[in-house]
Each structure stands twice: as structure tokens, then as C-alpha cells.
Amino acid sequence: MSKTKEVRHKIFFVLQKYFQRKEIEMKRIKKQTFFSVLIIIASFLIASCANPKPVTHVNQESSEKESVEEPITLTVWWWGEPEAPGTGKWLKDRADEYTEENPNVVFELVEQNIDTVVTAFKAAAAAKSGPDIAFLFSGGVYVMEDVWEGNIVPISDYATEEQMSTWIDTFSKTYDGKIWTMPFYMQSYLMMYNKDLFTKAGLDPENPPSTMDELLNACEILNRSGIAPMASGMRDLFQGGIYYSELGVQSLPDAYSIQRATIGEESFEDRQHAEWLEALDQMVKASCFNEDVNSLDLYSGWEVFGRGEAAMLQANDAFLPVAIENLGEENVGLMRMPSYTESPVSESMCYFSQGLGITSWSPYKEVAADFLLTLHAKENVDEFYKITSIPFANTNFDTSLIKSELQKEEFEWISERPQLCPEGLTAIQIWETGVMPASQAIFQQSLSPAEAAQLIEDVARNWRESNPPNFDNWITWAKPGE
Amino acid sequence: MKKIALSRIMKQIIMITMVVIALVPIYYVFVTMFKSPDEYLFNKWGLPLELSLENFKRLMEGETIFRWLINSLIISGFSVLISILVASMMGFAIARFDFPGKSALFVAVTSLLVLSPAVLVIPLFKSMVKLGLINTYYSAIIIYTGIMLPISTYLLTNFFKSIHNDIIDAALIDGCSLFQIYYRIMIPLSMPAIVTAALTNWLYVWNEILIGLIFLQSDKMRTLMPGLSLFKGKYTTNIPLTMAGVAVAIIPTFVIYLMGQRYFVKGLTEGAVK
Amino acid sequence: MVNHSKKSINQYAGYIYLLPGLAWIFFVFAIPIIQLIGMSIRQGPVGQEILGFDNFIFTFRDPLFIKAITNNIKLLVIVPILIILSLIFSTFLYERIKGWQIYQTIIFIPVILAVAAMGIVFSQILQLKGLLNETLRVLRLNFLIQDWLGNQGLALGSVVGVIVWKELGFGTILFLARLMSVDKELYEAARIDGASGFQLMIHITIPQLIHIIEFYAVLLIVTAFSFVFDYILILTNGGPNNQTIVGEFFVYKYGFIYNRFNIASSxxxxxxxxxxxxxxLRYQIVKRIDS
Known part of the structure; x- marks a missing residue:
């Protein structure tokens, strides 16, 4: 490292000199400067060959176990600060503790941004070189693609049954009987309403609408009082995905239905897959949303509720502390997305945990696994909540730490209800170029519900017919037990 | 005479409109960054009620912005320098020599312009892993230099072609070597084109995010724009804080431009012999 | 004289000057492109089964790709808009209208700002309740109020507006710089002959600037085809309803997010x-102009 520094200093020095000289007498020394630049470049290129590589582990050592005392650098690519502010500090503390106990292990914690947490990992996977531990979103296809392509190894190979029994949301991370990423922090989709505004409009603040008819009726009443019924921002794609999660599942017969539609055994134009678009269309037609819904992005849409300008909001739990802080705990209520059908999965709820995985190319898989498992120690789990106000995905989490009644209610829901999140059950391509744009089109009123369903099916057909990689795995995944 | 006065007023009106449109977004950044989120709610577009530096303090917390800035300066500086050097040599060869396949080469090199850098990332990442250059300045400089070559070569070749043969002939008669023709005649005479190319390159490299994030992963090696892009999603609801981040991102280039503006325009105009 | 120069320059010496550039292009472009071709004819990573042109056929069947390339072509509208506006503004500045130096400094400022940063600002300004609409309201131009980015018919137009805002200064200054080196007598002679401003533009300014206009046009075409990613990502994210998707965005999404690197390669x-x-085409056109 010091050598790199030295080279850098040299370069700096030469550059500085170059510019100083240039100012004093430009013309006379043109010749020299030209050569000096050439020399810098040459020395630069030569230095590049001699430079030690600081992070990547090119030397793949086969004997992992015997080298306990060998100095090890574990590289961790993480994300989570936007959803659970404080994650970075918590992770750094855990890494420092681990180093204290195992002085030969040091950590390189690299924060990714929301775009590159996926992009950079794909590049690393293509070259089979990169971090030892990587953040992978939720579960389902966000994990499976990497499983199928051999980018990660299952964490369940390194953990005991007892340890795994406390993890929340292992279902979405399971394939071929193994758990592939370790649950990190929790996230759940929540719908909130503003009791104050309900009272103002003459609605019962203790009984929010529970059926679609009641919701449409509430929209009318709220609009009459000049209050926007639901806050949303549809300019980017994400809110559409959330509506699919909460409305779309209501008419599905079972959890595997979406996978069956993905591989072509059912169609996205079938009634049970398309009905939610009609419900959404009714909501748009009844002016259930803020006026500028199409011009706001996801978070700006949520802010409309946070400012007390809209009566209801379908968001996730990361926004709950914000809502409580802005509106006061007594004014915020939790509700379920009103239902439009008697559905067999109506009791389910979308909650999941983000995940951390061990890469297949890491030479220190066991050490990485050992570190990951320490994160689930009870004191670390509780500490995570204390720093971030977001629950860690472990049932040992001390719920008495939760100060807010609303968050307690949320955690009870999570422990009682079956989990179902459609995101991650279909190909990301179908999700982002079919499902999400279709919901945008409903908001634009540029497609009818039937046309929007057709758009999704067209995209899905296109995907199926274009030789998607791992299609066989998709079929295995969609039909468990066959 | 009246007609001229009228058209003069019209022109002034057009120019002033242009200035307002050009400056409004920048005005917005610089007034918003001093506000608190609460103030922003009721005072979106006005001047801030007080000049609070709270947002900047929060931005600097734990972030090594200064380090990123230095990295950006080193990488942008070297990429631009090398790219111009290599492109000018190539341009000199294409403009001044006859060799088989010359126009095909020129077309091939310039059509690379349309290739989106995003597709190069995965193959280049593989190469850089093989060379062990991930997380070093070299990887970023090599890639940026390469990506900028087509546009610089295109611009410089065209400019070199426009320099009269007479000058070169005269130099040859005076006994100049080829190399002397290149750096004593071609380079100085092409200052406007070189300044233009350098500027285009600088702006691209300085503002590039994707390659920077993927090839320079450790916090110490990060450059400014990729580093600031980490704020994306983190503070999206806090618009004043986001704008303070935007300000940090644009101020360095802004200062460089205001300081170098005179030289830049001079460089563009002076030496345009043709 | 011409013969003399041809004789004295050793034509093979040219290769030495080409060498560094070619090496660089080989490493940064040629090797990746060979890999891209390899992937574009396969289903998965190199080494897997070869499909032939299947990926290309799927690509052209994909309505989203057709939408993307159509949008790239639509974005070419920035070429005439920016050239005409740049010509007008550079002529104004060249005529040294009052305050021209200040104007010249200001008009270039948008050029130097990062798209990623200014995109955030514009997505605020162009909101339904943003500054642009508020200004229109104050000016009593209510009929012009639009949901600039949220309306799928307008979003691409708004992106064009932002690109024009950003790139105008570059053309203006480029043209101005070239104009300053044009022989002033040309203009004076024409004025004495009673030429109008428009005639001056057609007969003197444009022919004198033709090479720099060509350069600027190529730069803009390249922008429209492969450097609009940052604008799209921040302003519209390809939406609403996929209406603003462009080629580069398509490649990025398919390559990195949808796990379809083979389609992205094709x-x-x-x-x-x-x-x-x-x-x-450009080569042929330039040849014709020059002869």
C-alpha cells in the first residue's frame, strides 16, 4: 500500500511542477514538458504492472481450514442505509468486534448504492471475483438467479438447525432444500391512515375501509372535504410493484400461481391474475389518489401522506417511524389493503427479510459464514433495532424494545400471518417491463384493465420465447414436489 | 434607425430569457441547500430565511468527500491528458499519412462513438480482474482514456486535415523531422480542437458514475460523483440535503470553469488559422 | 510542392503514431466487442450452446426494443433544434450586443454541470406542482400547465427540453469561437451590398462554420443515441408505461438487472x-461538401 502512495505522491509532485513551470514560461519548455508527460505516462504504466492488488483474492487457496492464523481480509458489499439508517454503523461495530476476537481477520466494508448493489455484483459474478459476502435483495428470483448461476453457496451448509430455526423468511431463500442467503433485516408492506383526516371528513377513525366498495365510498367522502384519499408517486416504477403485491395477491388461488403464469401454465390475462388491474382502475376513476400522483417518485409520494395532505398510504414499514414523527402516534392507524374478493390468501401479508450471501469464489467461505452467524446473536439482533428502529429477521428479537404501539402491532401481524410476496416470484424482466408499466398505464388511463393485462402477458410470452437462461430451473422452482 | 433599436431590444429580451432559463435550476440548488426540510415545505422557491450550514455538516459526516475529490482530480486529469495525447497521434497519422485501409479505420474508430459504455463493463471487468487492476487508478484511467478516444480522434483528425499542406511543406524544407511537425506545428495550431476535446473528455470523466462505481469499489478509491450517488435513496425525502449534495457535486467544475473561462474561450479562438 | 511532401514523408512512419491508439482501442473496445459477439449468439455465458441469430430475432420481435430505437430516433430532434438555436445565439454574441461577455459566461454554465445532479433538480422543477407550472400560473398561462414528466405523451418531449437546456451553451460557444476567426471583411462587404441578417447567416455564417457544425451534429447524434442514459434514469426511469425507454437504458436493464446479458449484447x-x-454516411456527405 505504501508503494502505491509513494507513486501517487510522485505523480502529484510532477503534476504540480508541470503546472507551475507552465505558468512561468510556457513556450520555451514545451519540449521538456512533452517528454516529461511521456515519462509520467510510461512510469505510470510500468508502475501499474508492479502494483500490488489491494483487495481481490486472486490466489484461490484450496486449504481453507489449516490456515487459521493466516491474515484474512473479508470484503463485504452491503446496502441498507436508505431503508434502515444506521446499518452501516451497526455492521462496522460487528466487524470490529469480530476482528478483536479473531485478530487475523479484518474487514473491508463497501457500501453500494441502490443501482450498483445489483450491477456491481453481476459484474463480479461474471468474472467470478469480488466480495466474500454480498447483499442480495429479499428472496425469490433476486436470489435464485445467483443460485442457478453458481454465484453463491448455501448458508445452510454452515449453520445448525437450531440457529436456522430462529431466522425469519427463509422460505423465499430456499431452493433445492437449502437456504441460500442469510436473513438480514426485516421489511414489510404496510398500509397506514391518518385518523385526524378521517375525523375531519366525517369517517370513523377507528374503522378504516376494509372492502373495495368501502374504499371507493371513502374516496368520495374525502374528496368532498378536499382531502386527497391516498398518497402515491408513480413516476418511477416501484409504487406499481407495491400495488401489485397488495392487490394482485388477493385473487390468487395459491402462492405458486404467479410462478405458473411466468412459465406459461397460466396466463396473466386469466381472471385471477388480471382482476387487480380492474380494482386499481376503479380506484383511479374514483379519484382515490393525490392530484400529482403521476409526477412524483416513490418517496415523494409517501411524503404527501407524511405532510398530512392525504388520508391513506400504502408503503412499507421503513416509513412508519417517519409518519409517527410527523403526524403523531395517536393520529396514525394501521389498516389492510381493502379487498375486492373473498380470497383464499387474504390473511397473508407481504413481509420479507433482505439477505446476505457468501460468494462461491470466496476463498474464506467458512470464516465468512462464521461472521454472518454471529450477526444473529441475541445482543446483536437487539442492538440492530436500537440503532435503526427496524427489526432484525430473528424470532429472538426482544419485542419489548419496541416503543411504538403501531410497530408492536406490525410485528404481531408478521408473527401471525402467512407470508406472500409476489415480487420475486416472476422474472424481473416481466416485473419491470410488464407489471409495473401496466400499473402506470392504469394511472395514466391510457390502457384499459384488459389491455394492461394483455401487456403483461405479451411481455411474459416474449420472455418465455426468447430462451431465458435457467428456464428449466424456473420450471422446477414453480412445481415443487413434482 | 428605429428598426435597429427595436431589433436590439428584441435581442436583449431573448438573451435575458435565455439567461433566466439557464440559471433558474442553479438558483434553485443554491437557495434550497441552506433550508431545513420544514422551511422547504412552505418556502420552496424563495431565498432561505437563514444561511444554515446544517446540511453541509450532515453531508460531511463520516464521508471522505475530500478524498473522493482528489481521486476525481487525478483520474480525470490523467485520463484527459493521455486520451488527448494518444488521440492526437492517431489523428496525425490518419490525417497526414497514406496507408491502406485508412478511411475504413477512421470509420471504424468513429463508429465506436455509438457504443454504449454500459455494455463494455462486464468484459472489461473480466480483463481488469485478470490484470489485478480492480480498485486501482489505472483501471479507471485506462478505461476512460479508451472510451474518450473515438470522439477525440474524430475531432482532432478533422482539425489536422484542415491545416494547410503548405505549412508542412515549408517545415519539411526547413528540415523538420516528422516528430517536430507533430508537436511543433500540429499541436500548437490545433489548440482550439484540443481544448474542445479536453473539455468534452473532462466533463464525461468527471460526471461518469457507472464505471467509477464498479471499478473503484473501496471507499478510499471512490471518485466524487459515484461517491455522491450513494446519497441517492438515502435522503430522497430530504430535498434540501439532496440539493446540498448536488451543490458539492457541481461546485468544483463550476470553480474550474469560472477561473479558466478566459483561457478556455481564448484557447478555442486563438490559433484558428484557417 | 505537393510531390515534394509526399516524397519526404515516410508513409510507414504513420504506423508508429497509430500504435498507442490502436493498442488502446484493442484493449478497451476490440476485446470486449469480440466477447459481446460471442455472447450475442449464445444463450448464456461464453462456452454455452450456440443459438446463432436467435437473440437478434428476439430483439427485433421485442416491442420494447422497437420502442427504444424509435425513441432514439425521435431524440434526434435535438440536432436541428440545437444547431439553429446555437447559430442564433452565437450570432447575437458575435455582434457584441450589450453584455455579451456576461451572456457568454452564463450560457455555458449548464454544459459543465453533471446530468446526474441537474436531473434531480429538473425532476423537482417539472413536477405537476413544481416551479415551471407555478410560474405559468403566476403568468396567467394556465392553459400551458402540464404534468411534464408524468404524462406519457409529454415525458420524452420534456427530456428533449432538458437536453437542449444542457447542450445549448456548448454549440453556441463552439460556433462563436469559430466565428471570431472568420474574416470580418466578409461580413462588412456583404453588409455594404445590403444583405439582410438572414442572408448573412445563409451565405457567410453557415458556409464558414460548416465543419464545426458537422462536428457538433455528430456529437449530438451520438448524444441522442448513446449518452442519454443519465437523463432517462433520473427524469423518467423509462416510464411512464415504457414510453421513454432508449437503447442504452434497454442494454443496461437487460444486461444487469434482468439477467439477459446475451440479449443486451445483441x-x-x-x-x-x-x-x-x-x-x-457522414463520410460520404463530408466528401460531397468538400468537393
Whole structure:
């Protein structure tokens, strides 16, 4: 490292000199400067060959176990600060503790941004070189693609049954009987309403609408009082995905239905897959949303509720502390997305945990696994909540730490209800170029519900017919037990 | 005479409109960054009620912005320098020599312009892993230099072609070597084109995010724009804080431009012999 | 004289000057492109089964790709808009209207700002309740109020507006710089002959600037085809309803997010071929102009 520094200093020095000289007498020394630049470049290129590589582990050592005392650098690519502010500090503390106990292990914690947490990992996977531990979103296809392509190894190979029994949301991370990423922090989709505004409009603040008819009726009443019924921002794609999660599942017969539609055994134009678009269309037609819904992005849409300008909001739990802080705990209520059908999965709820995985190319898989498992120690789990106000995905989490009644209610829901999140059950391509744009089109009123369903099916057909990689795995995944 | 006065007023009106449109977004950044989120709610577009530096303090917390800035300066500086050097040599060869396949080469090199850098990332990442250059300045400089070559070569070749043969002939008669023709005649005479190319390159490299994030992963090696892009999603609801981040991102280039503006325009105009 | 120069320059010496550039292009472009071609004819990573042109056929069947390339072509509208506006503004500045130096400094400022940063600002300004609409309201131009980014018919137009805002200064200053080196007597002589401003533009300004206009046009075409990613990502994210998707965005999404690098590779190859065709066209056009 010091050598790199030295080279850098040299370069700096030469550059500085170059510019100083240039100012004093430009013309006379043109010749020299030209050569000096050439020399810098040459020395630069030569230095590049001699430079030690600081992070990547090119030397793949086969004997992992015997080298306990060998100095090890574990590289961790993480994300989570936007959803659970404080994650970075918590992770750094855990890494420092681990180093204290195992002085030969040091950590390189690299924060990714929301775009590159996926992009950079794909590049690393293509070259089979990169971090030892990587953040992978939720579960389902966000994990499976990497499983199928051999980018990660299952964490369940390194953990005991007892340890795994406390993890929340292992279902979405399971394939071929193994758990592939370790649950990190929790996230759940929540719908909130503003009791104050309900009272103002003459609605019962203790009984929010529970059926679609009641919701449409509430929209009318709220609009009459000049209050926007639901806050949303549809300019980017994400809110559409959330509506699919909460409305779309209501008419599905079972959890595997979406996978069956993905591989072509059912169609996205079938009634049970398309009905939610009609419900959404009714909501748009009844002016259930803020006026500028199409011009706001996801978070700006949520802010409309946070400012007390809209009566209801379908968001996730990361926004709950914000809502409580802005509106006061007594004014915020939790509700379920009103239902439009008697559905067999109506009791389910979308909650999941983000995940951390061990890469297949890491030479220190066991050490990485050992570190990951320490994160689930009870004191670390509780500490995570204390720093971030977001629950860690472990049932040992001390719920008495939760100060807010609303968050307690949320955690009870999570422990009682079956989990179902459609995101991650279909190909990301179908999700982002079919499902999400279709919901945008409903908001634009540029497609009818039937046309929007057709758009999704067209995209899905296109995907199926274009030789998607791992299609066989998709079929295995969609039909468990066959 | 009246007609001229009228058209003069019209022109002034057009120019002033242009200035307002050009400056409004920048005005917005610089007034918003001093506000608190609460103030922003009721005072979106006005001047801030007080000049609070709270947002900047929060931005600097734990972030090594200064380090990123230095990295950006080193990488942008070297990429631009090398790219111009290599492109000018190539341009000199294409403009001044006859060799088989010359126009095909020129077309091939310039059509690379349309290739989106995003597709190069995965193959280049593989190469850089093989060379062990991930997380070093070299990887970023090599890639940026390469990506900028087509546009610089295109611009410089065209400019070199426009320099009269007479000058070169005269130099040859005076006994100049080829190399002397290149750096004593071609380079100085092409200052406007070189300044233009350098500027285009600088702006691209300085503002590039994707390659920077993927090839320079450790916090110490990060450059400014990729580093600031980490704020994306983190503070999206806090618009004043986001704008303070935007300000940090644009101020360095802004200062460089205001300081170098005179030289830049001079460089563009002076030496345009043709 | 011409013969003399041809004799004295050793034509093979040219290769030495080409060498560094070619090496660089080989490493940064040629090796990746060979890999891209390899992937564009396969289902998965190199080494897997070869499909032939299947990926290309799927690409052209994909309505989203057609939408993307159509949008790239629509974005070419920035070329005439920016050239005309740049010509007008540079002429104004060249005429040294009062305050021209200040104008010249200001008009260039948008050019130097990062798209990623200014995109955030514009997505605030162009909101339904943003500054632009508020200004229109104050000016009593209510009929012009629009949901600039949220309306799928307008979003691409708004992106064009932002690109024009950003790129105008570059053309203006480029043209101005070239104009300053044009012989002033040309203009004076024409004025004495009673030429109007418009005639001056057609008969003197444009012919004198033709090479720099050509450069600027190529730069803008390249922008429209492969450097609009940042604008799209921040302003519209391809939406609403996929209406603002462009080639580069398509490649990024398919390559990195949808795990379809093979499709992305074939799209990249298609765009490269488009680039080659454009450059051959340019070559022919320039030849015609010069002769």
C-alpha cells in the first residue's frame, strides 16, 4: 500500500511542477514538458504492472481450514442505509468486534448504492471475483438467479438447525432444500391512515375501509372535504410493484400461481391474475389518489401522506417511524389493503427479510459464514433495532424494545400471518417491463384493465420465447414436489 | 434607425430569457441547500430565511468527500491528458499519412462513438480482474482514456486535415523531422480542437458514475460523483440535503470553469488559422 | 510542392503514431466487442450452446426494443433544434450586443454541470406542482400547465427540453469561437451590398462554420443515441408505461438487472452497426461538401 502512495505522491509532485513551470514560461519548455508527460505516462504504466492488488483474492487457496492464523481480509458489499439508517454503523461495530476476537481477520466494508448493489455484483459474478459476502435483495428470483448461476453457496451448509430455526423468511431463500442467503433485516408492506383526516371528513377513525366498495365510498367522502384519499408517486416504477403485491395477491388461488403464469401454465390475462388491474382502475376513476400522483417518485409520494395532505398510504414499514414523527402516534392507524374478493390468501401479508450471501469464489467461505452467524446473536439482533428502529429477521428479537404501539402491532401481524410476496416470484424482466408499466398505464388511463393485462402477458410470452437462461430451473422452482 | 433599436431590444429580451432559463435550476440548488426540510415545505422557491450550514455538516459526516475529490482530480486529469495525447497521434497519422485501409479505420474508430459504455463493463471487468487492476487508478484511467478516444480522434483528425499542406511543406524544407511537425506545428495550431476535446473528455470523466462505481469499489478509491450517488435513496425525502449534495457535486467544475473561462474561450479562438 | 511532401514523408512512419491508439482501442473496445459477439449468439455465458441469430430475432420481435430505437430516433430532434438555436445565439454574441461577455459566461454554465445532479433538480422543477407550472400560473398561462414528466405523451418531449437546456451553451460557444476567426471583411462587404441578417447567416455564417457544425451534429447524434442514459434514469426511469425507454437504458436493464446479458449484447451489436452506417454516411456527405 505504501508503494502505491509513494507513486501517487510522485505523480502529484510532477503534476504540480508541470503546472507551475507552465505558468512561468510556457513556450520555451514545451519540449521538456512533452517528454516529461511521456515519462509520467510510461512510469505510470510500468508502475501499474508492479502494483500490488489491494483487495481481490486472486490466489484461490484450496486449504481453507489449516490456515487459521493466516491474515484474512473479508470484503463485504452491503446496502441498507436508505431503508434502515444506521446499518452501516451497526455492521462496522460487528466487524470490529469480530476482528478483536479473531485478530487475523479484518474487514473491508463497501457500501453500494441502490443501482450498483445489483450491477456491481453481476459484474463480479461474471468474472467470478469480488466480495466474500454480498447483499442480495429479499428472496425469490433476486436470489435464485445467483443460485442457478453458481454465484453463491448455501448458508445452510454452515449453520445448525437450531440457529436456522430462529431466522425469519427463509422460505423465499430456499431452493433445492437449502437456504441460500442469510436473513438480514426485516421489511414489510404496510398500509397506514391518518385518523385526524378521517375525523375531519366525517369517517370513523377507528374503522378504516376494509372492502373495495368501502374504499371507493371513502374516496368520495374525502374528496368532498378536499382531502386527497391516498398518497402515491408513480413516476418511477416501484409504487406499481407495491400495488401489485397488495392487490394482485388477493385473487390468487395459491402462492405458486404467479410462478405458473411466468412459465406459461397460466396466463396473466386469466381472471385471477388480471382482476387487480380492474380494482386499481376503479380506484383511479374514483379519484382515490393525490392530484400529482403521476409526477412524483416513490418517496415523494409517501411524503404527501407524511405532510398530512392525504388520508391513506400504502408503503412499507421503513416509513412508519417517519409518519409517527410527523403526524403523531395517536393520529396514525394501521389498516389492510381493502379487498375486492373473498380470497383464499387474504390473511397473508407481504413481509420479507433482505439477505446476505457468501460468494462461491470466496476463498474464506467458512470464516465468512462464521461472521454472518454471529450477526444473529441475541445482543446483536437487539442492538440492530436500537440503532435503526427496524427489526432484525430473528424470532429472538426482544419485542419489548419496541416503543411504538403501531410497530408492536406490525410485528404481531408478521408473527401471525402467512407470508406472500409476489415480487420475486416472476422474472424481473416481466416485473419491470410488464407489471409495473401496466400499473402506470392504469394511472395514466391510457390502457384499459384488459389491455394492461394483455401487456403483461405479451411481455411474459416474449420472455418465455426468447430462451431465458435457467428456464428449466424456473420450471422446477414453480412445481415443487413434482 | 428605429428598426435597429427595436431589433436590439428584441435581442436583449431573448438573451435575458435565455439567461433566466439557464440559471433558474442553479438558483434553485443554491437557495434550497441552506433550508431545513420544514422551511422547504412552505418556502420552496424563495431565498432561505437563514444561511444554515446544517446540511453541509450532515453531508460531511463520516464521508471522505475530500478524498473522493482528489481521486476525481487525478483520474480525470490523467485520463484527459493521455486520451488527448494518444488521440492526437492517431489523428496525425490518419490525417497526414497514406496507408491502406485508412478511411475504413477512421470509420471504424468513429463508429465506436455509438457504443454504449454500459455494455463494455462486464468484459472489461473480466480483463481488469485478470490484470489485478480492480480498485486501482489505472483501471479507471485506462478505461476512460479508451472510451474518450473515438470522439477525440474524430475531432482532432478533422482539425489536422484542415491545416494547410503548405505549412508542412515549408517545415519539411526547413528540415523538420516528422516528430517536430507533430508537436511543433500540429499541436500548437490545433489548440482550439484540443481544448474542445479536453473539455468534452473532462466533463464525461468527471460526471461518469457507472464505471467509477464498479471499478473503484473501496471507499478510499471512490471518485466524487459515484461517491455522491450513494446519497441517492438515502435522503430522497430530504430535498434540501439532496440539493446540498448536488451543490458539492457541481461546485468544483463550476470553480474550474469560472477561473479558466478566459483561457478556455481564448484557447478555442486563438490559433484558428484557417 | 505537393510531390515534394509526399516524397519526404515516410508513409510507414504513420504506423508508429497509430500504435498507442490502436493498442488502446484493442484493449478497451476490440476485446470486449469480440466477447459481446460471442455472447450475442449464445444463450448464456461464453462456452454455452450456440443459438446463432436467435437473440437478434428476439430483439427485433421485442416491442420494447422497437420502442427504444424509435425513441432514439425521435431524440434526434435535438440536432436541428440545437444547431439553429446555437447559430442564433452565437450570432447575437458575435455582434457584441450589450453584455455579451456576461451572456457568454452564463450560457455555458449548464454544459459543465453533471446530468446526474441537474436531473434531480429538473425532476423537482417539472413536477405537476413544481416551479415551471407555478410560474405559468403566476403568468396567467394556465392553459400551458402540464404534468411534464408524468404524462406519457409529454415525458420524452420534456427530456428533449432538458437536453437542449444542457447542450445549448456548448454549440453556441463552439460556433462563436469559430466565428471570431472568420474574416470580418466578409461580413462588412456583404453588409455594404445590403444583405439582410438572414442572408448573412445563409451565405457567410453557415458556409464558414460548416465543419464545426458537422462536428457538433455528430456529437449530438451520438448524444441522442448513446449518452442519454443519465437523463432517462433520473427524469423518467423509462416510464411512464415504457414510453421513454432508449437503447442504452434497454442494454443496461437487460444486461444487469434482468439477467439477459446475451440479449443486451445483441442490442449493443445492433447499435454498433447503426453507428457504422451513420459514420459511412457522414463520410460520404463530408466528401460531397468538400468537393
Amino acid at each position: 442490442v449493443a451489436i445492433v447499435y454498433l452497426l447503426v453507428g457504422i452506417v451513420l459514420m459511412i
